[in-house]
Amino acid sequence: MFSYILRRLLVDVIPAIAVVAVVAFTLIHLTPGDPASVALGEEARPEQVAALRAQLGLNDSLPVQFGHWASRIAHLDLGQSIFRHDSVFEGITSSLPWTLELTLLALTFGVVFGVSAGIAAALSKGGLLDKIVMGIAMLGISMPSFYLALLMSFAIGVKLGWLPTGGSIPFAEDPLGNLRSMIMPALVLSLIEGAFISRVTRSSMLDIKGLDFVRTARAKGAAENRVVLVHMLRNAMVPIVSSVAVVASLLMGGAIIVETIFGIPGMGQLVIHAVQNRDYPVLQGVVLTVAGIYIMINLAADVLCAMVDHRIRFN
């Protein structure tokens, strides 16, 4: 397994990162506007802008600029932010934990609710419970997360006052307060994902439900819980694990919206400011980091699938 992971890193991960770096760099530099004119404002004289452009190295040709950036990355240096008074690395390390906490919480909620709801729906196929679960799942997939976020913070945060409507209490200072402020954003984020997972779980369980070995398990005299959890769920795991990986990467995108609404100082806010200001080094650094995380999630899912299903080999 170790050699498999090493081989995947060399053969898949590094080339993928390289492609992402090229594409991200090109797209970002092709968008109209530049950081020099944003920094100096609309009143600035052309000479001033030109001087700042020269200072930032923006007058070099794109390949030359890319070369500078790439050689810095090779030395594990993401560069300095143009607008923030820190390095890109510091910007990311201060905001990434918020986003990771949010997505991990959302992932946990989504998997727990999604898998159990999916199993319940599959077992009562065509019944009332099935219809309710699938109805909620449909709603969850269709409802935009910003709308749900506003509804929830109004109902639970303002009217009922159970949970704070937002906030940025660092975990290190007040773990309980931090978790309380994270529950609602994580729930919002997990609904879409949980809905998706519950549908995958349901259909995967239904595929397994009628198979012969399930009947064999019943003939052995195994109790219903054992039949469902040991025999059926274990066989239904592969599609579920794969879909969790897909959803986990989508979560990062959803997190940006949710973070903005609930005022969480995560990657979402970092990205939005960077886009508005054309802060090239931050944008490139964030894209590279997020792409790296996506690739790692997918690698982890492949390894997990092979661990769940011994017929999938590490090769």
Add this chain to the structure above:
Amino acid sequence: MNESIVQTPLLEARNVKKYFPIKRGVFSRTVGYVRAVVDVSLEIRRGETLGLVGESGCGKSTLGRVLLMLQHPTAGQVRFEGRDLLGLRKRELRAMRREMQIIFQDPFGSLDPRFTIGDIVGEPLIVHRAVSGRAGQTMDERVVELLELVGLDPARRYRYPHEFSGGQRQRVSIARSIALNPKFIVADEPVSALDVSVQSQVINLLSDLQARLGLTYLFIAHGLNVVRHISDRVGVMYLGKLVEVASTDALFSAPLHPYTAALLSAIPVPDPHRRRNGITLKGDVPSPSNPPSGCRFRTRCLFAQPRCADEEPLLKTIASGGSGREVACHFPLS
């Protein structure tokens, strides 16, 4: 089999019916029923093998599952050692699974692909919290013993089903079915999915195990030749009904029901010069959701008379050649 000993049968079924509803439309209205098993009564004696034959879709597998309560009968009564299985609660029924087991037809689908064969064979011991056999035996020892009993190398118990051939997988199924020392085993076409050369090995294994462990079998197959070797008595089913039950010798030497005769003449004979003047059935089996009136076989029977359409023949005991045999026909062959 010593037939002079009068004893209660191990398993007794009375007027067992199993109907599957056919649902249509938005509101899943029931528009009819597939009558898979209709009024079947039979008894299986201790230590014997009752063969059960019939064409595909005649309800023989359904009957086998209903007898073990893997499917709940629509009506009728099933008694195992005098206990009414329909009256049992779920928990009691699960406990009864120690006594009665089943070997399924498909050795590929019936084994959980995520379990090693050691786990598959050992699972009944876990769910019934029983390492049966001699005292002090661990589960692993019992699994090794079982695998040896069915002729598999116990060293391979950590492997998964997909690493075994069809015949070997069926041996795993057999080891699993005898793990709890059951009294009764339904073998639901255990060899239909196997090569002919492997079929006889598996049948021999089943006979050996029966002699060693004192098992009682209901052996379901769709061809008479497979059943002949292993069965003491044979029952013939057609379209959900039992049409003839007789000892194997009597049935093969002198079939009474025209359908049995047709099945017998369909057995291939390995002699190209022998002329065959048997009965060849024409047409298809009628639909089990809309069976013919009177005798169900009349639409394909060479000897059908007007009476066959009006009156349904019941399974009646006929004394012939010293032993009682049962047939459901107005005009049995002689």
